[in-house]
Amino acid sequence: xxxxxxxxxxxxxxxxxxxxxxxxxxxxxxxxxxxxxxxxxxxxxxxxxxxxxxxxxxxxxxxxxxxxxxxxxxxxxxxxxxxxxxxxxxxxxxxxxxxxxxxxxxxxxxxxxxxxxxxxxxxxxxxxxxxxxxxxxxxxxxxxxxxxxxxxxxxxxxxxxxxxxxxxxxxxxxxxxxxxxxxxxxxxxxxxxxxxxxxxxxxxxxxxxxxxxxxxxxxxxxxxxxxxxxxxxxxxxxxxxxxxxxxxxxxxxxxxxxxxxxxxxxxxxxxxxxxxxxxxxxxxxxxxxxxxxxxxxxxxxxxxxxxxxxxxxxxxxxxxxxxxxxxxxxxxxxxxxxxxxxxxxxxxxxxxxxxxxxxxxxxxxxxxxxxxxxxxxxxxxxxxxxxxxxxxxxxxxxxxxxxxxxxxxxxxxxxxxxxxxxxxxxxxxxxxxxxxxxxxxxxxxxxxxxxxxxxxxxxxxxxxxxxx
Amino acid sequence: xxxxxxxxxxxxxxxxxxxxxxxxxxxxxxxxxxxxxxxxxxxxxxxxxxxxxxxxxxxxxxxxxxxxxxxxxxxxxxxxxxxxxxxxxxxxxxxxxxxxxxxxxxxxxxxxxxxxxxxxxxxxxxxxxxxxxxxxxxxxxxxxxxxxxxxxxxxxxxxxxxxxxxxxxxxxxxxxxxxxxxxxxxxxxxxxxxxxxxxxxxxxxxxxxxxxxxxxxxxxxxxxxxxxxxxxxxxxxxxxxxxxxxxxxxxxxxxxxxxxxxxxxxxxxxxxxxxxxxxxxxxxxxxxxxxxxxxxxxxxxxxxxxxxxxxxxxxxxxxxxxxxxxxxxxxxxxxxxxxxxxxxxxxxxxxxxxxxxxxxxxxxxxxxxxxxxxxxxxxxxxxxxxxxxxxxxxxxxxxxxxxxxxxxxxxxxxxxxxxxxxxxxxxxxxxxxxxxxxxxxxxxxxxxxxxxxxxxxxxxxxxxxxxxxxxxxxxxxxxxxxxxxxxxxxxxxxxxx
Numbered sequence: 001x002x003x004x005x006x007x008x009x010x011x012x013x014x015x016x017x018x019x020x021x022x023x024x025x026x027x028x029x030x031x032x033x034x035x036x037x038x039x040x041x042x043x044x045x046x047x048x049x050x051x052x053x054x055x056x057x058x059x060x061x062x063x064x065x066x067x068x069x070x071x072x073x074x075x076x077x078x079x080x081x082x083x084x085x086x087x088x089x090x091x092x093x094x095x096x097x098x099x100x101x102x103x104x105x106x107x108x109x110x111x112x113x114x115x116x117x118x119x120x121x122x123x124x125x126x127x128x129x130x131x132x133x134x135x136x137x138x139x140x141x142x143x144x145x146x147x148x149x150x151x152x153x154x155x156x157x158x159x160x161x162x163x164x165x166x167x168x169x170x171x172x173x174x175x176x177x178x179x180x181x182x183x184x185x186x187x188x189x190x191x192x193x194x195x196x197x198x199x200x201x202x203x204x205x206x207x208x209x210x211x212x213x214x215x216x217x218x219x220x221x222x223x224x225x226x227x228x229x230x231x232x233x234x235x236x237x238x239x240x241x242x243x244x245x246x247x248x249x250x251x252x253x254x255x256x257x258x259x260x261x262x263x264x265x266x267x268x269x270x271x272x273x274x275x276x277x278x279x280x281x282x283x284x285x286x287x288x289x290x291x292x293x294x295x296x297x298x299x300x301x302x303x304x305x306x307x308x309x310x311x312x313x314x315x316x317x318x319x320x321x322x323x324x325x326x327x328x329x330x331x332x333x334x335x336x337x338x339x340x341x342x343x344x345x346x347x348x349x350x351x352x353x354x355x356x357x358x359x360x361x362x363x364x365x366x367x368x369x370x371x372x373x374x375x376x377x378x379x380x381x382x383x384x385x386x387x388x389x390x391x392x393x394x395x396x397x398x399x400x401x402x403x404x405x406x407x408x409x410x411x412x413x414x415x416x417x418x419x420x421x422x423x424x425x426x427x428x429x430x431x432x433x434x435x436x437x438x439x440x441x442x443x444x445x446x447x448x449x450x451x452x453x454x455x456x457x458x459x460x461x462x463x464x465x466x467x468x
Numbered sequence: 469x470x471x472x473x474x475x476x477x478x479x480x481x482x483x484x485x486x487x488x489x490x491x492x493x494x495x496x497x498x499x500x501x502x503x504x505x506x507x508x509x510x511x512x513x514x515x516x517x518x519x520x521x522x523x524x525x526x527x528x529x530x531x532x533x534x535x536x537x538x539x540x541x542x543x544x545x546x547x548x549x550x551x552x553x554x555x556x557x558x559x560x561x562x563x564x565x566x567x568x569x570x571x572x573x574x575x576x577x578x579x580x581x582x583x584x585x586x587x588x589x590x591x592x593x594x595x596x597x598x599x600x601x602x603x604x605x606x607x608x609x610x611x612x613x614x615x616x617x618x619x620x621x622x623x624x625x626x627x628x629x630x631x632x633x634x635x636x637x638x639x640x641x642x643x644x645x646x647x648x649x650x651x652x653x654x655x656x657x658x659x660x661x662x663x664x665x666x667x668x669x670x671x672x673x674x675x676x677x678x679x680x681x682x683x684x685x686x687x688x689x690x691x692x693x694x695x696x697x698x699x700x701x702x703x704x705x706x707x708x709x710x711x712x713x714x715x716x717x718x719x720x721x722x723x724x725x726x727x728x729x730x731x732x733x734x735x736x737x738x739x740x741x742x743x744x745x746x747x748x749x750x751x752x753x754x755x756x757x758x759x760x761x762x763x764x765x766x767x768x769x770x771x772x773x774x775x776x777x778x779x780x781x782x783x784x785x786x787x788x789x790x791x792x793x794x795x796x797x798x799x800x801x802x803x804x805x806x807x808x809x810x811x812x813x814x815x816x817x818x819x820x821x822x823x824x825x826x827x828x829x830x831x832x833x834x835x836x837x838x839x840x841x842x843x844x845x846x847x848x849x850x851x852x853x854x855x856x857x858x859x860x861x862x863x864x865x866x867x868x869x870x871x872x873x874x875x876x877x878x879x880x881x882x883x884x885x886x887x888x889x890x891x892x893x894x895x896x897x898x899x900x901x902x903x904x905x906x907x908x909x910x911x912x913x914x915x916x917x918x919x920x921x922x923x924x925x926x927x928x929x930x931x932x933x934x935x936x937x938x939x940x941x942x943x944x945x946x947x948x949x950x951x952x953x954x955x956x957x958x959x960x961x962x963x964x965x
Contacts, residue, residue, distance in 0.1 A: 328538070363495070382470045401480050401484075405484070408487045409487060412494060414487060
């Protein structure tokens with residue numbers, strides 16, 4: 001079977017899953033089976049088939065499983081959002097359609113992603129500027145002490161989502177060119193491998209940028225993700241573990257220093273370590289916005305929700321989410337921004353909700369999907385034929401997988417909880433759009449990597465060697 | 469570059485595996501700890517979303533009900549107690565803010581409609597919402613009301629400031645609790661508020677939250693002689709005609725013991741001794757039976773352990789001889805004085821009103837102690853009976869013959885002109901059996917007493933067994949103060965009051 005037919009076939013179970021999920025939620029909500037779930041399933045399948053047809057025409061050799069796996073994540077996300085609030089599901093569905101269009105546009109306009117190498121400094125500058133945007137007066141917005149989003153009229157946008165792609169493109173391009181120099185020109189001083197400063201400089205700039213993110217926009221999660229991707233690329237490019245260890249040590253030193261200076265970051269770490277203490281917060285009431293509790297409630301509620309899940313979960317729509325009657329706070333904002341026992345169930349905490357309703361098995365299945373996507377991404381990197389392609393595929397896959405690790409890790413108290421979205425599952429426009437672009441790039445790389453080599457032709461070289 | 473890529477993937481897989489590991493820890497291995505965490509309001513909220521079952525009396529008066537609060541699709545239910553303080557004991561309360569006590573606590577599983585795993589899945593498939601079951605109590609609202617008023621009146625006219633009291637009425641043939649009153653009481657509706665609860669629990673409040681019928685132990689005085697007589701007759705060492713000296717004082721446990729008021733009796737039989745409540749007679753009986761036999765019979769009647777009542781164990785206390793450090797003792801106490809409901813630092817007889825009602829009920833039921841219970845039946849929301857009172861013999865402390873002889877002796881207490889309760893009548897003169905008790909509290913010169921009366925009626929084919937006592941009563945005697953409470957309860961139970 002050809003790769004494209006396999007892709008089409010793989011989309012069918014995804015469509016069935018989304019239909020079944022919607023039906024289950026619908027039954028719980030209204031005790032009846034309607035055709036609405038079939039309509040949702042139908043639309044979802046139609047959009048997916050549309051994307052599939054586009055890939056079939058433009059990228060015939062692309063990896064057949066990447067898109068169905070991402071569609072599966074989106075399907076799980078849509079079902080969970082429908083369970084929270086049907087408005088959210090509707091919005092997310094249109095974002096998904098928009099993202100699919102963007103995926104197509106990326107493939108159409110970028111054509112040859114190798115061209116990106118030429119604009120790497122432009123792209124890197126753009127990425128860092130995007131990161132700083134949330135601190136700009138007028139459009140910046142602070143959420144729980146971190147500056148994560150910018151408000152453009154009715155839309156809010158998290159620039160870190162796009163910036164991660166920019167930084168990865170820069171790193172892949174830079175390292176593809178300089179990797180030889182970084183390994184060969186290194187000197188050994190007192191047992192330590194010292195890379196040539198001249199070539200290492202730009203990388204230090206990137207490291208500095210992530211540190212600035214910590215200090216300036218206080219986005220612990222994104223900086224963790226960025227720095228992880230940076231180290232991953234450095235390792236793949238140079239195959240030197242010592243660079244990674246040095247980098248990790250530098251990050252830890254920097255992070256510890258910053259954590260001791262910035263209360264928001266320190267709180268996050270303290271809450272992670274002493275989740276059930278009476279008051280692990282250092283921020284004073286005045287520093288917090290009304291109704292905020294520096295995040296201790298969020299991690300506690302996250303764990304309580306998972307405890308309710310057990311092995312198989314309570315069933316879609318069956319776990320406690322909306323606070324009933326007298327327990328409900330006086331809400332200014334609509335549910336689920338307010339009045340939910342689990343804070344941010346549609347964004348940061350969606351994994352906790354999945355475990356509560358689908359159990360350990362549901363959560364593990366979701367993680368397996370991410371692991372499979374990572375497998376396809378790294379396989380693309382292995383198959384790619386040039387250094388830039390390999391590094392770009394590695395970087396994109398690493399940043400995607402790390403994003404899932406950072407947010408799920410936060411929700412399960414593996415690392416401090418920080419506000420990044422769960423790719424393709426969480427509610428949010430910037431996340432879906434950015435990850436669709438990321439997916440488009442991966443598909444293009446895999447199309448190149450898996451394209452059969454043209455049979456060697458003998459006539460043309462002969463011609464060139466002819467004397468004029 | 470392919471080898472580092474593979475290694476990187478391996479690292480990613482390790483990270484993903486760690487995520488699955490952490491998830492399984494919270495969702496499965498540590499989930500019970502998390503559910504018990506105080507900050508976890510989930511179990512509490514979920515319980516409040518279930519409409520809790522009704523509690524009704526045997527004659528259909530609603531004692532506890534729930535009303536939805538918050539409206540909308542997901543209301544929570546809040547408890548109401550339409551009868552106010554009348555059933556504060558023994559029903560207790562159930563609120564999110566202040567927890568649960570009494571029958572609300574002991575019957576929580578049925579009231580909250582808790583289901584087992586299997587029926588839960590079936591109900592989920594049929595999408596049946598979880599709903600509490602209704603509990604019908606054995607308590608009769610008329611008897612409860614009469615008992616409350618009678619006790620309140622006696623406390624008001626005789627008790628010293630802050631004194632309380634208790635009444636327990638049992639159906640001797642089934643163990644059903646027909647009335648249980650503890651004074652001072654409380655209105656469960658007010659306990660929703662944490663502040664009120666703290667005030668009621670504070671020093672000087674008169675301890676209204678303590679159920680004196682099941683939890684407070686008092687010196688039983690001469691009512692204990694029923695247990696001593698039962699041991700004497702049932703062990704075969706005595707008959708109702710066994711003659712001993714009623715001389716006062718006599719040396720008991722090395723210390724002179726007096727009869728009430730120093731009264732002298734000649735050589736008398738046991739019937740006469742019980743009728744006139746002769747201390748020296750029963751103290752000798754106790755000494756002759758010995759500690760072993762007395763402890764054995766106390767245990768048979770249920771002393772030394774919590775009553776076998778369907779009630780929270782932290783709201784019950786065992787009866788028996790307590791030493792000065794508050795522990796029950798089975799040896800090395802003054803058995804002669806314990807036999808008449810007294811004692812000393814090494815062992816003072818202390819009993820709950822419920823225990824003494826059980827003693828009366830055992831004699832009334834021909835020697836069989838029926839396990840006491842509050843629950844007449846449980847019905848599901850559709851009205852189907854899911855659980856029904858099936859009388860259960862808890863123990864057979866004495867033989868039918870002993871019971872019959874004791875009944876005869878206790879009938880003399882009320883019917884004989886020489887009896888300590890000769891002035892008491894019930895139901896227009898139906899013969900009934902009883903025993904008075906008057907324990908001195910503290911310095912006898914202060915005249916502070918603990919009056920008791922236990923009884924069952926009619927003497928033949930008894931329908932009701934009752935115990936009543938009043939704390940710290942100035943110059944009170946069992947027959948005069950506790951007696952009328954008991955006779956009014958009996959009248960109410962026999963349908964003539």
